[in-house]
Structures are given as structure tokens and as C-alpha cells.
Amino acid sequence: MQTKRTVFGNRLLPYAFLLPQLAVTVIFFLWPATQAVIQSFQREDAFGLSTTWVGLANYADLLHEPTYLNSLKVTAIFAPAVTLLSVGLGLVFAVSLDRLVRGSRVYAALLVWPYAVAPAVAGIMWWFLFNPTIGLLPYLLAAVGYRWDHSLQPTDAMILVVIAASWKQVSYNFLFFMAGLQAIPKSMIEAAAIDGAGPVKRFFTIVFPLLSPTTFFLAVINLVYAMFDTFPVIHATTGGNPAQSTNILVYKVFVDGFIGLNLGSSAAQSVVLMAIVVTLTVIQFKWVERKVTY
Amino acid sequence: MSAIEITGVSKVYAGGVRAVSDVNLSIADGEFIVLVGPSGCGKSTLLRMIAGLETITSGTVSIGSRVVNEVDPAARNIAMVFQNYALYPHMSVYDNLAYGLRNRGVPKADIDARVAEAARMLEIEPFLQRKPKQLSGGQRQRVAMGRAIVRKPDAFLFDEPLSNLDAKLRVSMRGEIRQLQRRLGVTSVYVTHDQLEAMTLADRIVVLNGGRIEQVGRPLDVYHNPASTFVASFIGSPAMNLADAEVTNGLVAIGGQVVASGVSGVKDGQVIVGLRAEDIQPAAPGTGVPFAVRYIEELGALRLVHGSVEGRHLTMALSPDLPLADEIKVAVAADRLHFFEDGSGRRMTR
Numbered sequence: 001m002q003t004k005r006t007v008f009g010n011r012l013l014p015y016a017f018l019l020p021q022l023a024v025t026v027i028f029f030l031w032p033a034t035q036a037v038i039q040s041f042q043r044e045d046a047f048g049l050s051t052t053w054v055g056l057a058n059y060a061d062l063l064h065e066p067t068y069l070n071s072l073k074v075t076a077i078f079a080p081a082v083t084l085l086s087v088g089l090g091l092v093f094a095v096s097l098d099r100l101v102r103g104s105r106v107y108a109a110l111l112v113w114p115y116a117v118a119p120a121v122a123g124i125m126w127w128f129l130f131n132p133t134i135g136l137l138p139y140l141l142a143a144v145g146y147r148w149d150h151s152l153q154p155t156d157a158m159i160l161v162v163i164a165a166s167w168k169q170v171s172y173n174f175l176f177f178m179a180g181l182q183a184i185p186k187s188m189i190e191a192a193a194i195d196g197a198g199p200v201k202r203f204f205t206i207v208f209p210l211l212s213p214t215t216f217f218l219a220v221i222n223l224v225y226a227m228f229d230t231f232p233v234i235h236a237t238t239g240g241n242p243a244q245s246t247n248i249l250v251y252k253v254f255v256d257g258f259i260g261l262n263l264g265s266s267a268a269q270s271v272v273l274m275a276i277v278v279t280l281t282v283i284q285f286k287w288v289e290r291k292v293t294y
Numbered sequence: 295m296s297a298i299e300i301t302g303v304s305k306v307y308a309g310g311v312r313a314v315s316d317v318n319l320s321i322a323d324g325e326f327i328v329l330v331g332p333s334g335c336g337k338s339t340l341l342r343m344i345a346g347l348e349t350i351t352s353g354t355v356s357i358g359s360r361v362v363n364e365v366d367p368a369a370r371n372i373a374m375v376f377q378n379y380a381l382y383p384h385m386s387v388y389d390n391l392a393y394g395l396r397n398r399g400v401p402k403a404d405i406d407a408r409v410a411e412a413a414r415m416l417e418i419e420p421f422l423q424r425k426p427k428q429l430s431g432g433q434r435q436r437v438a439m440g441r442a443i444v445r446k447p448d449a450f451l452f453d454e455p456l457s458n459l460d461a462k463l464r465v466s467m468r469g470e471i472r473q474l475q476r477r478l479g480v481t482s483v484y485v486t487h488d489q490l491e492a493m494t495l496a497d498r499i500v501v502l503n504g505g506r507i508e509q510v511g512r513p514l515d516v517y518h519n520p521a522s523t524f525v526a527s528f529i530g531s532p533a534m535n536l537a538d539a540e541v542t543n544g545l546v547a548i549g550g551q552v553v554a555s556g557v558s559g560v561k562d563g564q565v566i567v568g569l570r571a572e573d574i575q576p577a578a579p580g581t582g583v584p585f586a587v588r589y590i591e592e593l594g595a596l597r598l599v600h601g602s603v604e605g606r607h608l609t610m611a612l613s614p615d616l617p618l619a620d621e622i623k624v625a626v627a628a629d630r631l632h633f634f635e636d637g638s639g640r641r642m643t644r
């Protein structure tokens with residue numbers, strides 16, 4: 001591939017161009033990350049007067065802490081559920097729209113909108129919709145005989161946060177699937193139709209396999225999103241309750257660190273979370289390079 | 295194997311583009327029909343209507359004795375070879391060939407046998423386990439052919455299947471397609487914009503122009519008796535020379551210069567005269583019409599001499615060993631001339 005080269009007259013100029021981005025990365029990511037790693041090896045006394053090095057004790061403690069183990073379990077349900085729901089719906093919408101002849105532009109625009117809504121706002125919106133006293137959905141559910149109460153029912157709470165967290169990701173996934181579908185030559189679908197495959201069979205034997213790189217990419221992206229970026233959604237809806245049932249790892253980092261003021265443990269948790277995300281990303285790159293291409 | 299009957303077929307696309315207008319065509323069982331015409335004349339549209347990939351606005355298409363207007367592509371029992379081959383990239387060559395058979399519930403042993411037979415016929419046996427992207431363009435083309443023949447369809451439909459190949463491969467694949475079709479005896483409709491491909495492959499050529507059939511006929515009939523100036527200029531290379539001329543008492547004059555005499559059966563008046571490059575030859579000494587040479591193309595076996603008679607551009611094909619000058623005298627055999635009506639361009643009966 002040919003690359004365009006620009007030659008700068010001033011040797012410092014390129015660095016100046018990079019500076020704003022580097023500054024943002026250093027101040028908002030590298031520095032806190034380093035702090036977290038350092039703090040994860042330290043313990044503060046109750047009054048915040050002294051810190052001591054404790055080595056891996058914070059990590060070891062995590063393994064014995066029931067609320068942390070619970071949080072792991074909750075995340076192991078929450079993150080895959082969000083991924084499955086948002087990737088699945090994104091795919092369903094993209095495929096439906098692809099079959100539309102008329103009006104697909106309008107629907108596409110509507111489907112992209114949720115992505116522009118801030119996560120906290122989305123969280124509050126769903127909180128209202130599902131509110132047991134004033135919400136629309138519990139009212140409808142009551143009509144079919146279900147008493148919805150996410151402030152008491154762990155399952156209801158989990159369903160609420162999964163829906164609230166998935167909502168805007170559907171838009172994101174939809175866009176990627178749309179692009180993926182458009183990259184499949186029309187003649188290939190026609191060839192399959194002539195070869196005697198109906199729409200459903202075509203989807204499962206031709207379209208879906210050809211979308212597999214997209215699907216895999218989105219699965220990882222959404223897992224990372226669900227584990228890392230869903231703090232505002234939880235905060236605006238359940239706050240991790242009831243009974244820790246929606247207290248996912250990233251939310252627990254916040255609760256333990258800023259409310260419980262247990263900085264050492266909170267730091268250790270965030271380091272673990274970082275490690276998980278890094279692992280996922282590495283797997284993604286390794287796989288994209290080899291496996292999923294046809 | 296089946297005959298195909300196309301009756302009064304038209305296609306108007308959403309948006310009002312009239313791609314095909316009132317096409318009538320009877321294709322005999324086992325016949326090789328080539329649809330030829332310039333870009334945008336509606337060849338692909340007509341083919342895709344036969345395949346069922348495009349709805350038919352009006353008229354009927356029958357395959358065998360069954361009207362198929364409302365029949366799904368899958369149920370028409372046709373096979374199609376696409377210009378870009380449309381192979382399934384995530385499947386091996388074997389699976390590409392087997393896909394249509396599996397969808398129709400053919401037993402595994404039969405699939406094996408039929409894929410093996412097709413692979414042998416097309417000499418793609420060594421590649422059966424490869425993915426399409428591990429094949430060259432020519433090999434992919436063969437796989438696309440293989441996918442069509444394993445199905446043992448009633449008809450083959452080809453949409454410019456050779457246009458992605460280099461010139462040499464195109465010539466050899468052309469020959470192979472012809473032999474394969476003869477051997478299998480399957481009714482075939484083949485779309486191309488290459489008149490040479492049309493001439494060499496077809497039992498009958500269908501020349502399309504602006505969505506209408508301009509002429510249907512056997513290659514040599516179309517070549518020797520083009521029905522219009524459009525066909526005359528489209529079929530044959532170099533294109534037939536066309537010039538406006540005046541006929542008076544059996545004398546044909548181009549720009550006042552009499553080029554032929556003793557022409558019978560053509561009414562006096564303004565006409566368009568057509569003459570093949572090979573029908574213009576140097577005149578016997580002391581006779582002939584002055585021909586001003588402009589430039590020469592050497593084709594090896596032939597030499598194309600471009601020039602003009604009375605300002606009208608003409609091309610003649612000469613043997614390369616004839617001597618040349620800047621201005622030569624040429625003669626035209628009167629019985630080799632084609633006459634077309636001045637306005638409509640239709641052939642005049644003689």
C-alpha cells in the first residue's frame with residue numbers, strides 16, 4: 001500500500017500536533033492506571049493518615065471476599081447477556097432493514113438515534129419506563145399478571161440493567177451489521193436462491209457465515225463495553241441493588257473505592273478488570289488475524 | 295432440458311426505466327442462444343427475467359411447457375453463471391458444487407458422484423478442497439461452470455461469464471463452453487456485449503438495441519444479412535462501412551462519385567449503403583474510385599486500411615503483401631453491397 005508522507009519543516013511541529021492527544025491519554029488514562037496499580041499493593045488506615053505496602057494481600061483478599069465473588073458471578077451473567085441481546089437485536093434489525101425496499105433510510109436514521117443518548121439519560125429513561133409505581137411497562141406486565149418490582153426482585157433488576165445497557169449498543173451493532181450486509185455481493189445471494197436455498201437457509205448458510213468477522217468483532221467490543229462502560233447505567237437505575245444482584249465489577253470498584261473508601265481493594269479490582277479487557281482485546285486481534293477470515 | 299418461450303415480455307423498473315420492450319423469442323430445446331448488444335440495452339434484464347431474479351412487468355416466460363412468471367428461481371430448475379462468479383467464499387470448491395444438490399435433498403452418495411463427474415469434466419479435481427480465494431480467475435470461472443452443470447438443470451443462463459478473464463483465456467474458455475454445451479445438450483442463453491463471442495458460440499444470435507430485438511438469426515445470416523444499420527455496425531469486426539449514397543438507374547454514388555453500377559431491385563433515391571471491409575478491393579488498372587489513405591492497422595494476417603472516398607470514412611481489409619500508395623483506386627462488387635433505408639436504417643429488400 002502506498003502511504004502519503006508529509007515532511008514538516010520544523011522538527012518540533014509533529015510533536016506539538018501529537019501533544020493534545022498524548023496529554024489526554026497520559027492525564028486521564030496512564031496516570032490513573034499507574035496510580036491504580038500502585039495503590040493495589042498498598043493499604044490505607046481507617047483515617048487515611050498512613051499507607052503501608054502489603055504486596056499481593058489486596059488481591060488475595062478479593063478471592064475470599066463473598067461480595068467480590070458475587071460481583072464476578074453477576075458480571076458473568078450481565079456482560080454476556082448484554083452482548084447477546086445487543087448483538088442479536090442489531091443483527092435482526094439490520095437483516096430486516098436489508099429486506100426492505102422502501103423507507104429503509106428513515107428506519108436506519110431512527111435506529112441510530114439511541115446511540116446519541118447519554119448512557120445516564122438512557123438509564124433514567126428505562127428506570128422510568130420500568131418504575132413499579134409510575135412506569136408504563138410494569139402497568140402492562142400487571143395486565144398479564146406479572147408483578148414487576150426491580151427494587152425487590154433480583155431477576156427483575158438484572159433484566160432492567162441488561163435492557164438499559166443494551167439499548168444504545170443495538171444502534172452501534174446495527175450500523176456494523178448494515179455495513180457488513182452491504183459488503184455481501186447481491187449476486188451471491190441470487191446464486192444461493194437459484195441453488196434452491198430459501199431466505200432462512202440463505203441466512204444461516206451464506207449471510208451469517210459471511211458476517212462472522214463482524215459478529216466476532218462486535219461480540220468482543222460489546223463484552224468490553226458491558227464490563228467497562230456500563231457504570232452510568234447501573235448508577236442511574238439500580239445502584240447495584242437489590243442485595244448486590246446487579247453490582248457488576250466496574251460498579252463495585254466505584255462503590256468500594258469512593259463510598260467504602262477502601263482504595264487498596266478498589267484498585268486491585270480495577271487492575272483485575274483491566275487485565276480482563278486487555279486479554280479480550282488480545283484474543284480479538286489474534287483471532288481477527290487468523291481464524292475468522294475465510 | 296427444455297425449450298424456452300418468451301412472449302411479449304417487457305420490463306419497466308421502478309422509477310420508470312423501460313429496460314426491455316415487447317420481446318418475443320422461441321428458444322428450441324438444446325439451442326445455444328446468445329443475447330448481444332451494447333451496454334444498457336437490456337440483455338441482463340432479459341436474462342434475469344428468465345432466471346426469476348427480476349419480476350416480469352408484462353408478457354410471459356415459459357420453460358418447458360410451464361409458464362414461470364410466478365415461479366421462484368429455485369423452482370425453475372435453471373442454473374446461472376454470473377460475471378463475478380458469485381462463488382461462496384467461505385465454502386470449499388466441493389461445497390460450492392454440492393450446495394445446490396444438498397438444498398434439494400440429493401443423497402450424499404449421488405452428490406459425491408455428481409461433483410466428481412463435474413470436477414473431472416472441468417478439470418478442477420485438484421482444487422476441490424480449496425477455498426475460492428485460493429484459485430486463479432480462470433479456475434474460479436471453471437468452478438462457477440461446475441456449480442451450474444452438477445445441478446443438471448433444464449437451462450444454463452450465462453451473464454458475461456468470460457469478461458473478467460484475460461483475452462487468451464477468454465478464447466480458450468469460449469471453446470470449452472461451446473463443447474460442453476454441445477455435449478450436455480442443455481438449452482443455453484448467454485449474454486455478452488462481445489460480438490465475436492456471439493458469433494463463435496451461438497446457434498442463433500439475438501441482437502438487442504434499446505430493449506428491443508433488432509434481429510434474430512444464425513451468426514452467418516446476421517453477418518451477411520444484417521436487418522438494420524445498427525446490426526450492421528455491431529456485428530463483425532471491423533464494423534461494416536456505412537455511407538449515405540444516391541441510387542439512380544442502378545448506379546450507386548457516394549458524394550457524387552459512382553462506386554458501383556448495375557444494381558437491381560433498389561428504388562432510386564437516397565439510401566445508406568453498407569459494405570464490408572473485405573468487399574472493397576484495389577481496382578483493376580485504369581478503373582476504380584480514388585481512395586485517400588489516412589492510416590493503416592497491421593493485424594498480421596490482414597491489413598486494415600482506413601481512408602476516405604469523397605470525404606466518407608471507409609475501412610478496407612487488404613492482404614498485407616499488396617503494395618500501398620497514399621491514394622489508391624478501389625472497386626466494390628455491386629452484389630456485395632447492402633442497402634438500408636435512409637431514415638429508419640432498416641434493410642431494403644432487393
Ligand SMILES: Nc1ncnc2c1ncn2[C@@H]1O[C@H](COP(=O)(O)OP(=O)(O)OP(=O)(O)O)[C@@H](O)[C@H]1O
Nearest residue numbers: 307309311313332333334335336337338339340487
Ligand atoms: N435495478 C434497476 N433499476 C432501475 N433501472 C435498472 C436496473 N437495472 C438495470 N436498469 C436499467 O435498465 C437498462 C438495462 O440494463 P441491463 O443491466 O439489462 O443492461 P445490459 O444490457 O446488461 O448492459 P451491460 O452490458 O452494461 O451489462 C439500463 O438502462 C439500466 O440502467
Ligand SMILES: [Mg+2]
Nearest residue numbers: 337338339453
Ligand atoms: Mg449486463
